[in-house]
Amino acid sequence: MLPLITPGYYAIHTYTWLCIYWMLAASLRFIMLIGAVNFAHAGFMGIGAYASAVLMMNIHCSFWITFFLGGIISALLGLGFGLITLRLRGAYFFLVSFALCEIIRISLSSYWIGTLGGVTGISNVPQPNAVLGVEFGPDSLNSFYLAVIICSLVLISLYVIENGYYGKILKSISESEELCQSVGINTIKYKVVVFVIGCFIAGITGSLYASLNERITASDFTYSLSMFILVCVVLGGQEHIWGSIIGVIVLVIIGEEARSTALFEPIIWGVSLMAVMLFAPRGIFGFVTRFASLAMKRSSSSLKIGGDKQWLS
Amino acid sequence: MDTNWAQLIIDAIQLGVIYTLVALGLTMIFSIMNVINFAHGEIYALGGFATYYIFLRYLSTYLGGPGFINYFLTLGIVFLLFILLGFFLEKAIFRPFRGNLLGGLLVSVGFGAALQTAMTLTFGPETKGVPGMFSGRLVVLGAAISGQRAAVVVLGAVIISGLYIFLKKTKIGIAMTAVSQEKEAAESLGIDYSVMSSLGLGIGCALAGIAAVLVVPVNYVDPFVGHAYLMKAFIIIVIGGLGSFVGCLFGGFILGIIESFGGYFLDMPTSNIISFSIVISFLILRPKGLFGREEK
Amino acid sequence: MALLELKGVTKQFGGILAVDRIDMQIFEQEILGLIGPNGAGKTTVFNCICGRYHCTNGEILLQGEQISKLKSHEIAKKGIARTFQTTILLNNMSVLDNIIIGSHTWGEKSLALSFTNRRKYLRAKERAGDILRAFGMDKVSHMAAGELPHGQQRLTQIAIAVASEPKLLLLDEPVVGMNAEEIRYTMEAVKKLREQGITILLVEHNMRAVMEYCERIVVLDHGRKIAEDSPDKVRSNEDVIRAYLGAPEHFTED
Secondary structure, eight states: OHHHHSOSHHHHHHHHHHHHHHHHHHHHHHHHTTTOOOTTHHHHHHHHHHHHHHHHHHSOOOHHHHHHHHHHHHHHHHHHHHHHHTTSOHHHHHHHHHHHHHHHHHHHHHSSHHHHOTTTOBOOOOOOOOBTTBOOOTTOHHHHHHHHHHHHHHHHHHHHHHHSHHHHHHHHHHHOHHHHHHTTOOHHHHHHHHHHHHHHHHHHHHHHHHHHHSOBOGGGGSHHHHHHHHHHHHHHOTTSHHHHHHHHHHHHHHHHHHHHTGGGHHHHHHHHHHHHHHHOTTHHHHHHHTTSOOSSOOOOTTOOTTTTOOOOO | OOOOHHHHHHHHHHHHHHHHHHHHHHHHHHHHHOOOOTTHHHHHHHHHHHHIIIIIIIIHHHSOSSOHHHHHHHHHHHHHHHHHHHHHHIIIIIGGGTTOHHHHHHHHHHHHHHHHHHHHHHHOSSOBOOOOOOOSEEEETTEEEEHHHHHHHHHHHHHHHHHHHHHHHSHHHHHHHHHHHOHHHHHHTTOOHHHHHHHHHHHHHHHHHHHHHHHTTTSOBOTTOHHHHHHHHHHHHHHHOTTOHHHHHHHHHHHHHHHHHHHHHSOHHHHHHHHHHHHHHHHHHOTTTTTOOOOO | OOSEEEEEEEEEETTEEEEEEEEEEEOTTOEEEEEOSTTSSHHHHHHHHHTSSOOSEEEEEETTEEOTTOOHHHHHHTTEEEOOSSOOOOTTSBHHHHHHHHSGGGGOSOGGGGGGGHHHHHHHHHHHHHHHHHTTOGGGTTSBGGGSOHHHHHHHHHHHHHHTOOSEEEEESTTTTOOHHHHHHHHHHHHHHHHTTOEEEEEOSOHHHHHHHOSEEEEEETTEEEEEEOHHHHHTOHHHHHHHHTSGGGTSOO
8 A cells, every 4th residue: 555655656657547537437427417327438438548549640639639529529429329318217228338338349349440450459649749848758747647637627527517506407307307307307408418428528538548548459448347437436425426536446445455366356346346235335425424414404394284374475 | 152041040049049048037137126137147157167067077976977867957956056046146135126226236246246256266267168968960951950059949948938838827927927017016916025036036047057057068168258148138138128028039039140140241240239239229219129018 | 269278189008098089178277177087087188288198199289389299398398387196206305496496497508507597596496485485385495305294295296386387287186195174275275376377277086176176177087078067067967977986985075
């Protein structure tokens, strides 16, 4: 654990990766706010990564443009996919997103091999272009700062959206879509917008990852990654964005510790997940807040209907 | 080059039968507990290892070499063992998640990962196979099929028919069907939901296990084959409809055709994409699948 | 001109004909009752009007405008609000929040402009407070909706519907499970709503409430309209009595 605290290559490397995972977890959780478990989240990250890498290497686009283009392309795919599939019920949406993730993986590794690199993927993805004299070398401190800044912006934005008026509507839709429709809320529109935002963030995360990691293959973006992020979100606690942050930290720590025991990693992961689901389903955050005071004031429920007998004025 | 259509169709049927068995198990678990069991593939793999050890090691050692009787004994033992496994899993893990799709999914993911590692540690990561005992070749309408593969089709068909009869003709089976369609109504008729969900998971696991018993003599097994079969099961269930028996048959057949014909005329990645695209099309155009029911 | 008109509305579910060529009119600011034995098709008609189902045949016109093909949220925006037979609320949110959601118009801007909605949100919040006060529920405005007693939950549903500023309010068994005092209170509130300019369509099994508060009553049986008249005429209508004879308990007064 010590290397994580002392400055140095290892710490920077790990913290950079934490930022990537945080962005993925927060954006997946954002999509889950409207009741959709997006199993293709890693796939959308992959689309952003490949788009950014290909544009940088083939037409020498600056990273600062391909970064956003990666997000936009993912968002567009998300728009098309979401419009078609978001009206499906929970289990069906989950299955179809699973199918999409596989389609993305297969497409990225089997088609356009010249550009996309087939199974071996793309290597030597360029770093972000130097700006204002600031250079971004691989595993450099500047790259780390970049990741932190982008991650912070993403997390803050998501937090603000969720806790604003827009977020109130999202919360209502997840509580009862039918009630919302009956008062005129176009729930599909809201679901699609949320989904597109989530995909956009997954896309820019991919673009960032591509440059920071310097190489990408389709197998980086399988449903296993989606599942890992999903576990982070649930384990940390779905109720709050801090849950996703905590969840990533916990799982990455477990991963690091388990790596020393090599083979045992998945079993620790699996058993931890089962334990959380069975004993603390609201996740770590939920567990902690259970002891905090409840938010809602409770008045006595012996009030009769009619109360003060006031009529409509 | 002449295309041997009959061969392609026979291959399709053989693939379809196995995939259907696995899918039937998964859809049964979903119908009754409303949970997508992500560990279903690992249970299949476990069935494969069970076959290896029971058939090859114990029965062969103690009851004379691999042979018909031992094979059918293995089939029976695995069936019973896995029903018990399902009972156990339901009580130990899945009970709190009945009706909770996300929760059940995640706990089954955890369980699947743990099970896969446990299998790797216990049995080793190498692939294992079992010799087939049905020798010879049949020729059907110009298509050649090995005796073992023919056995897979025949035995698979027998099991599927048995399941159908169970669900339609026996009291317990009818009760299960009732629970899967209208849980509250069934409960008010006195059907014990807990018993039904244990049985549902039991039969679901047993189906996955038996599928492996059929496949291992023809193909291999290692701790990692689970996910591929899980995906096939997903595809079938989406095409055929979550919770539909006939839908699984249909979906299994269609998937068999796609893989058999696709593998022949196109390459594997493309035929995989076709499978998945059909899945997506179905989910868009006919989300309930061909025969599915409304999800609660 | 009628506020809402149903022309030959038919709804089929597979082989079952739930609603068979219904013609009906609802006039402005009236309270119209829709009754019939179980299975008569009342809720189906209801759901066709609100867009939850699309009718197999026939037309539904709101102030002359076709709404048969619209989705439920579009119909709600046109000014038709509804309550539900089962109590559907945002259980984990406060009663006040539930009513605020009812004023959907405040959230309609795109995401980018959601910050400018503050004014609209505050207005909606104020209005929600007014509605709660009028229903006598302002003391519970901060309670979680799911924790209210049953009667207040039913009232909350009506309040949510009212918050969307409807022209036509469809009430699906609003007083189910209430005691006599709660029923009277609710129905008086409904009457007051009418005086505010809202037209009411009421589906109810509670005959006393229907007879006392509805000016006109439409009776359905097996998907068909068998009577459309004032309460007294309906009460003595032979077809109606015959239809209910199969379910006498519904025709007694609570």
